[in-house]
Amino acid sequence: xxxxxxxxxxxxxGSVNVKVLMSHEMETGQRKDSAGAIxxxxxxxxxxxVHSGKTVLAAQWGPAVSKNPFLxxxxxxxxxxEKIQITWTDNKGDKRTDEAAIN
Amino acid sequence: MEExxxxxxxxxxxxxxxxxxxxLAAFPPGVxxxxxxxxxxxxxxxxxxxxxxxxxxxxxGEDLWKQKRGPKNxxxxxxxxxxxxxxxxxxxxxxxxxxxxxxxVMDLETRLVHCMVTQQGFSQADATRRPFGAGSNRSDIEALxxxxxxxxxxxxxNVALNHGKEKEAYRLGEKMFYFRGGPHDFACATCHGETGKxxxxxxxxNLTEKAGAQLAYTTWPAYRVSQGELRTFxxxxxxxxxxxxxxxxxxxxxxxxxxTTFLARNANGAAFNAPAIKR
Numbered sequence: 001x002x003x004x005x006x007x008x009x010x011x012x013x014g015s016v017n018v019k020v021l022m023s024h025e026m027e028t029g030q031r032k033d034s035a036g037a038i039x040x041x042x043x044x045x046x047x048x049x050v051h052s053g054k055t056v057l058a059a060q061w062g063p064a065v066s067k068n069p070f071l072x073x074x075x076x077x078x079x080x081x082e083k084i085q086i087t088w089t090d091n092k093g094d095k096r097t098d099e100a101a102i103n
Numbered sequence: 104m105e106e107x108x109x110x111x112x113x114x115x116x117x118x119x120x121x122x123x124x125x126x127l128a129a130f131p132p133g134v135x136x137x138x139x140x141x142x143x144x145x146x147x148x149x150x151x152x153x154x155x156x157x158x159x160x161x162x163x164g165e166d167l168w169k170q171k172r173g174p175k176n177x178x179x180x181x182x183x184x185x186x187x188x189x190x191x192x193x194x195x196x197x198x199x200x201x202x203x204x205x206x207x208v209m210d211l212e213t214r215l216v217h218c219m220v221t222q223q224g225f226s227q228a229d230a231t232r233r234p235f236g237a238g239s240n241r242s243d244i245e246a247l248x249x250x251x252x253x254x255x256x257x258x259x260x261n262v263a264l265n266h267g268k269e270k271e272a273y274r275l276g277e278k279m280f281y282f283r284g285g286p287h288d289f290a291c292a293t294c295h296g297e298t299g300k301x302x303x304x305x306x307x308x309n310l311t312e313k314a315g316a317q318l319a320y321t322t323w324p325a326y327r328v329s330q331g332e333l334r335t336f337x338x339x340x341x342x343x344x345x346x347x348x349x350x351x352x353x354x355x356x357x358x359x360x361x362x363t364t365f366l367a368r369n370a371n372g373a374a375f376n377a378p379a380i381k382r
Contacts, residue, residue, distance in 0.1 A: 003163060025238070068331065
């Protein structure tokens with residue numbers, strides 16, 4: 001079970017700035033462990049951000065993204081007090097959704 | 104023939120060396136390349152500041168602090184970190200200090216272990232099992248440390264040394280800092296007693312000067328990007344010991360607390376600024 005994300009969303013001048021910190025190993029599948037065996041790839045494949053039923057960001061990620069990734073983006077139309085919902089899915093099918101209120 | 108061949112090789116080598124000298128003369132030794140690398144590292148830290156993954160450890164630490172755990176099923180919220188039971192804000196800036204209930208000088212980690220043992224009912228062995236995390240083997244102490252230290256962000260370091268045992272710990276720590284030993288005949292001061300020393304591109308703080316001591320102590324714990332882990336000051340000490348080829352510094356030992364006391368006290372007067380992010 002993955003740790004919760006840290007989400008900060010701030011509305012300013014008609015757009016919302018969202019900062020997300022995700023807790024994930026992001027293994028590339030190219031490293032070997034001390035026994036010489038390949039460490040299996042384990043990384044986030046898709047990230048979506050939903051604001052009042054509408055997807056405002058959809059991203060496809062790969063193994064080049066760092067461990068414990070940080071994502072920042074802006075979208076238009078959000079209001080203070082509304083919610084933003086972020087979901088990631090990794091290549092093992094693990095999934096995590098967290099929600100935060102816009103400040 | 105053979106001899107001539109050797110000679111011409113030697114000439115080539117000398118010419119190479121001279122070319123090297125000319126280059127060195129053009130740039131004052133090391134200065135230009137070094138300072139630009141330092142600037143770049145500073146810039147890199149700046150860029151990462153906003154999304155410091157140390158946040159993830161802080162969140163887990165806060166959760167661990169408030170969660171009912173251990174055989175006695177209580178939270179750590181009654182733990183006295185030196186400013187009264189349950190007071191976390193600013194506590195780290197005054198540690199290590201002498202605690203009357205244990206009649207011992209304790210640093211944060213030692214105090215946390217003390218509370219886990221006396222209040223939550225963990226055994227000493229269980230509480231100290233994993234001082235440092237690695238990958239999926241996560242350390243509770245590290246997460247708790249991340250959260251407690253974060254609650255002192257911006258607070259001015261103020262290690263008082265009022266009690267006799269605190270003064271004794273400081274003196275012992277100072278002695279350790281200058282003590283030379285191990286197969287390399289190293290002391291902490293060998294690397295940290297002079298300004299401008301570095302390991303590869305990493306600048307080493309001069310801990311015998313106020314500014315260096317303050318900057319070093321107030322920026323641990325830190326998320327180490329190269330390791331993908333949050334590292335505590337305790338980890339820093341242990342890893343220095345490893346690099347010095349010293350015997351392993353025992354977690355919560357008198358020696359460990361003494362050295363921490365010495366370095367924490369020397370940072371007095373500076374605002375605490377961690378968990379930070381480091382390369």
